Amino acid sequence: MSDSTTNLLLPYLMAAQAQKHITHNEALRLLDGLVQLSVKSRGLTAPPATPSDGDRYIVASGATGGWAGWDLNVALWTEGAWLRLPPRAGWRAWVEGEAVLLVRHGAGWQPMVPTAFDDLTRLGIGMEASAGSPFSAKLNSALWTALYAADGGSGDLTQTLNRETGTDDAGLILQTGFSTRALIGMFGSDKLRIAVSPDGSSFRDALGVDPATGIADQPNLPRFKAYTNYDNYVGTDTWTTLGINVAEYNDQGCFDAGTNRFVAPVAGTYLLGASLFFKINASGNARMRGRLVLNGSTEIRGSFGEVSGAHVSEATALWLQTMVALDAGDTVTLQGSFRAADGYFAANHTTFWGAKIG
Template identity: 50%
Template structure:
């Protein structure tokens, strides 16, 4: 029969043993030292000068001195005026009072208990710096948060994608932003699968600021964009190249993208919606020549508009009209008209751009 127990090395009383109380009391003292193990500190490399009876320490120093010499990794207990060495086994846990931290013995070192946790599954609540509840089973009270990708060297892909999922189109999946726990803005899929941005002055009244249709990608601004309470019209750029068709000296031609003709009806394009053309810019391959010019005008079918610019002389190949504009109805048709002076150089591949602001 062994003299001690296998786990805590408590002394066993032998049959017919004299002074059984000595062995019994020694076992009780060891139980008192190891059960509900709590130590005062783990960072000392030498015993304190005036320990109290029952004081316990973890000796994590690799080279302890004094009465603790050779006790690295052990538990030291001051008992009956002397230090007692207790050798831990893998899995023992100790509470370190000055850190309010649990430590676990791995078989070779004492590690913070939290560092030994590698998986937490099926938690029903988790609170970081605050309490979680039934409405908010995950809650965090902090000032900064970091999500970073697992690198290839660490076994990851280097990517980071944050995935949120809702059950059906009619449900809500959003980021809700609050001030003093009163909602002020929301971004997400709110009640359908279009991406929306909404704002609120009081948490109760909501205004759609932006909506992106899931089927087409078309962007809508339900509220008119304004600057200093003046409506601002969002515009699309219409740009093109007249193509290889040549425009000789003294000629009048009409063009849109990749089309040049002698009549507007050959090249015109429909406006498609009510809107305003502005900011006409034209760039040619060369200059018309000294004393010569090319004049480009936006046409509303057969009628010229106020939007026009002229490239003149031997040193210029571009012009713009950033002042005038022209309003078109949805059914109106537009093209650009170029008038070449009688001695101008032939030109081709005219680059142009316009801004078109929807007014409907």
């Protein structure tokens, strides 16, 4: 029959044993030292000079003096002597100097809250992770901060999204109610893309950057170039909206050839311009004028121009250009007029163009 318990090695009272109180008190001392185990520290290799009764320590590796050979054991100071308590798997100890809870695992002590997680198959924070989303988090905010140099880091903060091949995807998918509304990254190619969607199924690219040249493209930027395909007769001193009726290109459908006007699809700053070519009617002295008009009535400041003197038919030109802030739905038309004599604005050469620049 054993003379001590299996797990805590508490001494048994034996039959016909004299002075049983000594054995009993020894068992109580062991219980007092082990139950609700809390140690002063785990960093000392030699006993402190002035311990207090009941002090406990996890002996650090490389122990010397009265603790020699007690590496990673628990040392208990009781009744003027150090008592060695060999730890068992699963023992828990609170380290007062560090405010950390340890558990005995294998040959050492490990934090109850692990400092590293390796080879997890899934992790859910505030929700259950799934095979399709092995890392899932349900929360209202998240913070990533650099490890500062004072804390042993470099002060940098980078995040890498790596894909297997150039035809795979690497990027951010932004959703509303789990329906995709925006994409930022490389999707199916090496081109950097920003794309948006109103419904989660159809997407339009707002920005693309070519990886070979670094040239940025805005394929859906409002922009147009249009011209008239007939000679526009205009009398003297009569401002007339020119029949700009053929669009060479018309991104976002912002130019209405039926009404000969540009319609701003969104608010912003636009660069607008025109080229007006003179075609003689009866006199080469007609003074050709042009301007851009906002919402059918207001001349846009800086858009007016005039050519005077003798003109050559289909060779004399007037160029206009200005920048203007527009609200969504604002319209701009190209108007022309003559002074001194009437004339034509030439077909195919008289153009109107514009683009959003901000």
